[in-house]
Amino acid sequence: MNTLNKYTAEYLSYCEYRKRLNFKTLKAYRIDLNQYSVFCNSSMDFLSRNTLDLYITELHKHNKPKSVKRKIASLKAFFHYLEYADLLVQNPFDKLDVHFREAKLLPKTIPFHSIQKFLSVLYAQKNQAASTYQLRCCLRDIAVIELLFATGMRISELCSLRPSDIDLENNTVLIYGKGSKERILQLGNPEVISALMLYQDSFKTDISVCGYFFVNKQKHKLSDQSVRFMINRYANLAGIEQHITPHIFRHSFATLLLEQDVDIRYIQKMLGHSSISTTEIYTHVSSAKQKDILVNKHPRNFMVVNKG
Known part of the structure; x- marks a missing residue:
């Protein structure tokens, strides 16, 4: 068992200093690999295909599909490293079937009118601020929400922004995404730019x-x-019963752009998705747009058919 712990420590060090993965990814890898270590104990060969097969079955018994998928991905990356470092002769994943049917959960979005209501309450709170402290808090909250919805960035990306990442002369924001990938997004809405300027001046x-x-x-x-x-807090003030999370703003950003006929490849780049398949899930959400196309734009509507 000491060998597995030793390899795990070496792998995590490799991920941190060579691959420069972020803290959250390293934490997830550590948890997943420790879980495999506990399963193996001293009596099981952690390099054998049979051990992995038994472990994956146990994962399915006690975890949701999304968690199973992540834990398998963590193990696959670990064994790929062992192969790369010449620490094993045959990768057990090469002959292991890890695919399984997974229910597709459509991303939840905020209806257009609810976003409008949410933003209206934000600005109303600013106008009603009874002290300088309350006003400053409102200015910051407005800047946060406006930027979340304007860019569709992840909450972790927003909280990690440095002052130099916000360029209010050229109206751009530099975002550091997953895997240390950078992307620059243009800020096009005057209200968003104004909110960021007011916040920056105050803070x-x-x-x-x-x-x-x-x-x-x-x-x-x-x-x-x-x-x-x-x-x-602001959802409650606006009387919005839907549970809203920061990620729902990201989903809404993507879905509403798709409904405005924005090419999905542009949306992919703006969201920082490495694969188009990740972005394509939003095409299933846009049912209102689909209905409009099929009802009003289908070629059958323009055909004159002689029915005798």
Whole structure:
């Protein structure tokens, strides 16, 4: 068992310093590999196909499909590293069937009118602010939500933004996505740009002290959890019963652009998806647009057929 722990430690070090994976990915890998280590104990050969086969069956018994998929992916990456480092002769995954049927969960979105209502409540709170402190909080909250919806960025990407990533002269934002991939998005809406400018002017000193663009009241980096709490608060004020998460803004961004006939490949680049198949799930959500096309634009509507 010491061998597996040793290989795991070497692999995680490789991921951190050579592949430069982020903290959350490393944490997930560590959890998944430790779980495999516990399963194997001292009596099982962790390199054998039979051990892996038994383990994957156990995963299916106790985990949801999405978790199983991630845990298998963690193991596959680990064994690929062992193969790369010449630490095993034959990769057991080469002859192992890990595919399984998985129900496709369509991404949840916020209806257009609900987003409008949500933003209206944000600005109303700013106008009703009774103190400088309340006003500053509202300016920050508006900037956060406007940027989330304007770019479709992940919440982790938003909270990790540095001051230099926001260029309000050229109206662009530099986003560091998964796998250390960078993308630059243009900010095109005047209201979004204005919200960011007002926030930046009000929090200039705090941003300088913190080193991150979005700051909490302790002048520290704004956390994912703070943004989730913020969204819940304004959703309640707006009387929106739907449970809204930061990721739902991302889903809504993609779906609404698709309904405006934006090419899915552009949406893929804006979301930072490495594969088009990840983005294609949004094509199943756009039922309203599909109905409009089939009812109003289908070629059959323009045919004159002689029925005798």
